[in-house]
Amino acid sequence: MPVKFWGDDDGSRYRDAYFGRFPGLWAHGDYAEERPSGGYVIHGRSDTTLNPGGVRIGTAEIYRQVETVPEITESLAVGQDIDGDQRVILFVRLRPGEQLDDALEKRIRTTIRKSVSPRHVPARILAVSDIPRTRSGKISESAVRDVIHGRPVRNTTALANPECLDAFRDLPALRE
Numbered sequence: 001m002p003v004k005f006w007g008d009d010d011g012s013r014y015r016d017a018y019f020g021r022f023p024g025l026w027a028h029g030d031y032a033e034e035r036p037s038g039g040y041v042i043h044g045r046s047d048t049t050l051n052p053g054g055v056r057i058g059t060a061e062i063y064r065q066v067e068t069v070p071e072i073t074e075s076l077a078v079g080q081d082i083d084g085d086q087r088v089i090l091f092v093r094l095r096p097g098e099q100l101d102d103a104l105e106k107r108i109r110t111t112i113r114k115s116v117s118p119r120h121v122p123a124r125i126l127a128v129s130d131i132p133r134t135r136s137g138k139i140s141e142s143a144v145r146d147v148i149h150g151r152p153v154r155n156t157t158a159l160a161n162p163e164c165l166d167a168f169r170d171l172p173a174l175r176e
Contacts, residue, residue, distance in 0.1 A: 001026060013155060020154070048141055050079040052086050055119050059141065062090065062122070065115045069108055071098040076131045077122065078145040080174060089148065089174065090122035093131055100127040124173050130164035144168050 005014045018026050033041045048059045059077045066075040074093045079086040090108070094100060105125050112121050132140040135158060146153045147168040156162040 013157065017155060050077065050086065050088055052079065052088055052119060052123075057088075057117075057120055061116050062088070062112060062120055065112045065120075066090070066092065066108060069104075069111060071095055071104055072108075074131055074139075076128075076139055076141060076144055078141050078148065080123075080145075080148055087123035088120070090125045091128045091131065091144065091168070092125060093129065094127055100125065126171065126173055128164075128167050130161060130167070132162065132164050133160050134158050135160045148174055 001018075002014070004011065005017070008014050035041060050057050050059060062077045063075060066072055071094055072092045073095055076091045078089050078091075080089045092100065092108070098104075108125055109121050132143050134140055137160075140159060143153045143156070143159060143162075143165060147165050148171070153162075153165060156165075159165075
């Protein structure tokens with residue numbers, strides 16, 4: 001457990017990051033399951049687990065497939081809560097000169113469906129010019145998830161490029 005953040009003199013960012021979710025209880029963001037034997041199974045980051053139709057899937061499973069599509073430089077997948085369920089939204093950053101047209105969307109969907117499962121196929125695929133990252137370089141799925149749900153983004157000071165979040169706000173394709 002970290003003891004403090006660099007430059008967080010009053011400790012507010014640290015408390016918000018680790019004690020904000022459950023006051024008085026440290027929460028670091030991983031899902032864990034205690035087994036009857038007394039051992040634990042670490043399921044991974046809670047902000048990288050999607051749950052469409054009650055089926056738990058990891059975003060890494062989607063990213064591995066999308067990375068094989070040459071027109072895409074990087075991607076970000078989040079779950080959007082809609083009608084009491086969750087649907088997968090995939091944001092892609094394209095190589096210069098590429099367009100997200102129907103043919104490319106179809107190829108992305110087919111790649112994911114064939115290599116993983118139909119449940120992993122995104123309901124929406126949207127092109128963006130940049131993807132938010134933390135100062136340490138990690139893609140910030142949680143920031144995008146908060147933005148598309150109209151919630152305030154916690155700890156934008158941890159982002160290297162918080163200005164790119166504006167591209168994820170109030171997207172008409174996510175209202176359908």
